[in-house]
Amino acid sequence: MTDTRDEPAPAESFLSRREFLKKAGAGAAAIGVAGAAAPFSFAGPLNYKGRWLSGNLSLLTWVHFVPSYDQWLDPWVKAWGEKNDVQVNIEHINNALLDTRAAAEVAAQSGHDLFFNLHPMAVYEDQVINHAPVIQEVEKKVGKYMPIAQSSTFNPKTKKYFAVSDSYVPDPVVWRHDLWNAVGESPATWDHVKAAGPKLKAMGHPIGIGQSQEIDSNMALIAFMMCFGSFIQNEENRPTLLSKNTVDAVNFMAEIAKTGETNDVFSWNGNAAANNNYLYSGTGSLIFNAISATRTPESGAAGGQYADDLWIWPIPAGPHGRIGLEHLMGCWSIWKFAQNKPAAQRFLADLCIAGKDATIQSQLYNFPTFANAMPFKDIRKVAAADQHKPKGKYSILTTIAEKYTHNIGYPGTTNAAVDEIFQKYLIPQMFAQVSQGKVSAQDSVRHTNTAIKDIYAKWRKRNML
Amino acid sequence: MSALLRQRLFQYGVVVPFAILLAFPFFWMAVTSLKPQGEVYDLSKTWRFSPTLENYGYLFHHTGYVRWIRNSTLVGLAVVLITLLVAVPAGYALARLSGRFGRSLGVAIFLTYLVPPTLLFLPLSRVVSKIGLEDRLWALILVYPSFTIPFAIWLLMGFFKSIPQELEDAALIDGCSRFGALVRIVFPISAPGILTVVIFTFSLVVNEFVYAITFITSSTNRTLTVGVPTDLIRGDLYNWPGIMAAVLIPSIPMALVYNAFLNRFITGFTGGAFR
Numbered sequence: 189m190t191d192t193r194d195e196p197a198p199a200e201s202f203l204s205r206r207e208f209l210k211k212a213g214a215g216a217a218a219i220g221v222a223g224a225a226a227p228f229s230f231a232g233p234l235n236y237k238g239r240w241l242s243g244n245l246s247l248l249t250w251v252h253f254v255p256s257y258d259q260w261l262d263p264w265v266k267a268w269g270e271k272n273d274v275q276v277n278i279e280h281i282n283n284a285l286l287d288t289r290a291a292a293e294v295a296a297q298s299g300h301d302l303f304f305n306l307h308p309m310a311v312y313e314d315q316v317i318n319h320a321p322v323i324q325e326v327e328k329k330v331g332k333y334m335p336i337a338q339s340s341t342f343n344p345k346t347k348k349y350f351a352v353s354d355s356y357v358p359d360p361v362v363w364r365h366d367l368w369n370a371v372g373e374s375p376a377t378w379d380h381v382k383a384a385g386p387k388l389k390a391m392g393h394p395i396g397i398g399q400s401q402e403i404d405s406n407m408a409l410i411a412f413m414m415c416f417g418s419f420i421q422n423e424e425n426r427p428t429l430l431s432k433n434t435v436d437a438v439n440f441m442a443e444i445a446k447t448g449e450t451n452d453v454f455s456w457n458g459n460a461a462a463n464n465n466y467l468y469s470g471t472g473s474l475i476f477n478a479i480s481a482t483r484t485p486e487s488g489a490a491g492g493q494y495a496d497d498l499w500i501w502p503i504p505a506g507p508h509g510r511i512g513l514e515h516l517m518g519c520w521s522i523w524k525f526a527q528n529k530p531a532a533q534r535f536l537a538d539l540c541i542a543g544k545d546a547t548i549q550s551q552l553y554n555f556p557t558f559a560n561a562m563p564f565k566d567i568r569k570v571a572a573a574d575q576h577k578p579k580g581k582y583s584i585l586t587t588i589a590e591k592y593t594h595n596i597g598y599p600g601t602t603n604a605a606v607d608e609i610f611q612k613y614l615i616p617q618m619f620a621q622v623s624q625g626k627v628s629a630q631d632s633v634r635h636t637n638t639a640i641k642d643i644y645a646k647w648r649k650r651n652m653l
Numbered sequence: 654m655s656a657l658l659r660q661r662l663f664q665y666g667v668v669v670p671f672a673i674l675l676a677f678p679f680f681w682m683a684v685t686s687l688k689p690q691g692e693v694y695d696l697s698k699t700w701r702f703s704p705t706l707e708n709y710g711y712l713f714h715h716t717g718y719v720r721w722i723r724n725s726t727l728v729g730l731a732v733v734l735i736t737l738l739v740a741v742p743a744g745y746a747l748a749r750l751s752g753r754f755g756r757s758l759g760v761a762i763f764l765t766y767l768v769p770p771t772l773l774f775l776p777l778s779r780v781v782s783k784i785g786l787e788d789r790l791w792a793l794i795l796v797y798p799s800f801t802i803p804f805a806i807w808l809l810m811g812f813f814k815s816i817p818q819e820l821e822d823a824a825l826i827d828g829c830s831r832f833g834a835l836v837r838i839v840f841p842i843s844a845p846g847i848l849t850v851v852i853f854t855f856s857l858v859v860n861e862f863v864y865a866i867t868f869i870t871s872s873t874n875r876t877l878t879v880g881v882p883t884d885l886i887r888g889d890l891y892n893w894p895g896i897m898a899a900v901l902i903p904s905i906p907m908a909l910v911y912n913a914f915l916n917r918f919i920t921g922f923t924g925g926a927f928r
Contacts, residue, residue, distance in 0.1 A: 248870065253888030279870050282882050288774075292867040295775040296782035300870070464889035468694045480889050489890050491694035 244275045245531040249304035250283040253480035253553060260549035268538060274531045283403075284458055287611060293523065301526035302536065306403065306516040307596065308340045308351050310607035313652060316521045319349040322533050326352075326540040331560030339595040340517050340602045344425075345653055351519040354540045355547070355554035358589040359407055359515035360500040362467065362481045363474040365578075367393045367497075375474055377505045378415060378440065385448015388473045395448045396463045396472035397441075399620040400456035401613040403516070404463055408476035409615050410596065411513040413437045415506025420609060420640065425600040425653055427644050430637040433508070438622050438629040445623035454620055470494060476503075478515040479585065483551055486576050496577040502588045512592040517602075518554065552582060555589050564590055604647040605640075614639055679904065686898035693893045708894040717872055718899060721880035725903075728790055728876060729858040732797045736805050736854045739798065741847065744809030745835065749818075759810045766803040770863040773799075781868050792868040793876070797858050804857075805850045812846030813839065845917035852910060852918060859903070877903060 247265070252258045262278060269276035279300070281289065286305045293299030294315050303309075309316075319341070323333050337353040361375050368374055370391065373384035385395050397412070398405035410420065416437035422428045445453060456462035464481050466472035468490040475481060485495035503512040520539075522532045539546070543561030546554050552571055556562050564586050571582040597606035609615065618636040622629045647653045685693065689705050692698040712718045747755040747762075777796055786792040816839060824834035840847070862878045869875055875883065881899045885892040911918065 246870075251883065251887055253890075255887050255890075277871070279872065280883070281866070281870075282886055283888070285866050285882075288863070288866060289870075292774060292778040296778035296787070298782040298787060461886070461889035461891065465694075465891065470694070470696065477889075484890050488691055491691050493695060 243273070243528050243531050244277065245269070245302070245528050245535060246300040247276065247278045247302045247304070247535075248286075248289060248300040249278065249280055250286060250306065251280045252550065253283075253478065254483055254550050257546070257550040257553065260545065264542065264545070268535060272531070272534060274528070274535075276535070283460060297525045299523065299525075301522060301528050301532040303521050303523065305351075305519055305521070307610060308353070308517055308519045308602045308607065309521055310343070310350055310602055310604040310652075311611070312521065313343060313346065313348060313350040313604060315524055316350050317524055317526075317529060319352045319522065319533075319536075322352050322536050322540075323349055325533075325537045326558055329541045330543060330556075330558040332558065334557050334559055336514060336593060336595050337517075337557035339598070339600075340514075341519060342601065343603060343652065344601060345603075345651070351521045352536055352540065353517055353519045353557045354536070354543065355518040355550075356514040356557060356589075356593065357478045357516040357518070357553055358555060358585055358593050359411065359476055359478060359503070359512055360585065360588050361474060361503060362477050362479075362498055362500055364393065364467075364472075364494060365497050365499045366494075367391065367473045375501060375504045378412070381474070381504055382440065382444050382448070385444050389448050389450070391473075393471060393473040394450050394452075395444065396453060396466045396475040397444070397449070398456045398463050399441075399445065399453050399616050399623055400459075400462070401616060402456050402458055402462070403460045404475075404477060405453075405456065405616040406610055406613060407513050407515055407596075409441070409619050411476070411503055411511065412441060412506070413615070414511040414513070414594075414598065415503065415508055416440065417506075417508035419599065420606060420615075421597055421600040421644075423599045425597070425603055425605070427605075427637070427640050429640055430633060434633045435629045437506075438619055438633060441619050442623040442629065445619075454624060465490075467494075467498075476515075479551070479553055479582070482576075482581075483553070499578070499581055500584060500588075502584065502592050510592055511594065511598070512588065513596060513598070514593050517595070552585060604650075604652045605644045608643050608647070609640055679901070679908075682897040682901045682904075686894050686901055688894050690892060690894055708892075708898045711892075712895055712898050712902075716884045716895075717875065717880060720873065721875055721877040722903060724790060724874060725859050725877040728793045728797065729855045731794045732801055732858045733851050733854045735794070735798045736801045737847065737850065739802050740805035740809055740850060741840075741843075743802075744806045745813050745839065747806065748810045748813035749821075759807060762803045763807040764803075766800055766807070770800070770861070774863050774867045777864070778867055787868065788870050788874055790869070790874055793858075793861075793864060796864050796868065797861065801854045801857055805854060808850060808853070809843070809846055812843055816842050845920040848914055848917050852914065856907065859907075 249261075252261070258280065265276050265278045268274075283306055289299075290303060290305060290309060290312065293303065294312060327333055336356055340356075341351040341353050342349050363375050367388060368384060371384055371387040373380050373387070375381050375384070381395065388394060397408050399409065413419070413434060416433050418431055418434035418437045419428050452466065463472065463475040464477060464484065467475050467477075467481055468485060470493070479500065482495070482498045482500060484490045485492045485498060488495075503510055520536050522529055522536070526532055540556075540558055540561070543554075543556030543558055544566075547556055547562045547567065548570065552567065552574075555567065567589075568583060568586040571585050572580055574580075574582045576582075596602050596610055600606075614636050618632050621627045621632045627635075644653065686708055687704040687706070688698070688702045689707070692702045743762075747759045749755075777799075781787055781792045781796065784795075786795065820838050820842070821831075821834045824838045825831065829837060859876075860878060861876075865876045865879045869879060872880075872884075877899070881896060885895045885899060
């Protein structure tokens, strides 16, 4: 990894009087010539005192769901820039716009040095550097890169790290305890969810598991499938969607949608916050979401009238067990066309090393991806100490992260094919077609499987799988 | 009941519900913009809330709202100017001078308007990058005419065709040059059409989103359409009162302009419809 330390080597820091006078004279002459030739060179003070290394660094990231994280990140970035003599420019955009921006930057072969996205951008593997040096650097400081991050950002075929994940977000089920209690149920298993759905809907509080073209629907439905023993691919990254388990899962969810949900769940296209708002408005009784869905009501910003009744649990168990996904995978990529790769690598390493601060400042939304940045036992202590009602409700979050959180494409790795399936929302479409009564589960699964096999063939042809 | 009264009742019976339907979004925007953020999700406070102007204060003091409006206006005016400079002579030429070929060419030009920005933004990203206009308002000023000019040419073609050729011929007989006839006779008569182009182009530009989010990254250069969803939606928390205030403010002058020139606007759009 490029050394970007700003301290001069010890041997360079001592000058004899003669050397000092020579260098000072040469420096004064150079300044005089440069000043005369470029009158604006000294028009204002330098940006940072003691800046003697040059370089700009541009970052693009999202507007974090927990505002306190950005309130921590932006000053941290500024301080990092001052410490490393790099002019850093960080831009935040709405999460729904990240993929569009990434596509535009790749098309233009120009843009930010460091690009953050909420899922591993495996389709752009050819467009990014190998991030292995960054990961090795961070591992020296804060322990092993965790399996979920390894599986999300490493291509075993090309032996390339196409991103560095600094964090992942567990995906609990968020449910209104008061409403579920009123119908004498709890979302412990998918059978319970199916049984409670009609009663909750009759009370005017339907379930809110999306079947739209947005990230939350993607995550919830792929995780749901896994609980039924249906997987997009196997350990060898070969497609395995076409199975009886998938058909059963699709039929089961269609039943939940018909009896326990409304058509709202089909209309959340492009809006990952729609299910949150469904909950905040007092309508929804259960959604799949990160803890921003509880933190926002706790802050009072969304009214907060239901905050104390919002509980978080692991994904309900299905016939195949309780297998969940991460809600978001925070992944940074350095483009090949980045202007300042050394600074980008240094920045990324330092950000990952600061994983503990990030976890705390995000109010346990972000979980670090390096084992010792903030070990699970430490996170559990912080979670248990949370004072929001019902007290201790966040303790389960660490268990969810440790036991039930997997990468997209589990039990294989996240790869270009999985990323394309994810970005094209093929899984939500497969479910929605059946839930809306347009096609049978068998046909929907068969059509989706055909599309998926074509995608795998395409990426295999490109030697990415 | 007199015939006149019956006619009035019928007219108002149709117009009033329609007006309410159209005005309701504006009314809802105004109401929501006056609500405290915490009361937006509370259904019991849909009508009984504590009105506040803090959302407007937030907009002007804690976001780049004024800058976004300025950027949008600047880009809008520049694009209107470019569009007029190209579309007026092109529309006239296609309507008057090129015969059947001109008509076919006019339709072909209009078809380019139908190519959606969601397809074009990728190749245009490359173009913008190659000419070094990334993250500059000039990128938008350069790209937006690619969809405003075809529409404006098509609109003006229809309008110019509705102006009798005899008027120009009379001017030419009286000693005017073709350019003189254009400036002295055709343009004044075409004012409604040109005004329509101005209003419509400006609206298109101010509402455009895909190019604006693609070519502009820095917060200082954001336009209104990008600034609002970026700065007023914090993850899962929509600052609805702020968003409504941000949208309401520019919509008022736009609505006034539309109203003031409504008759000319309608004439502009229907100018080529009846011959």
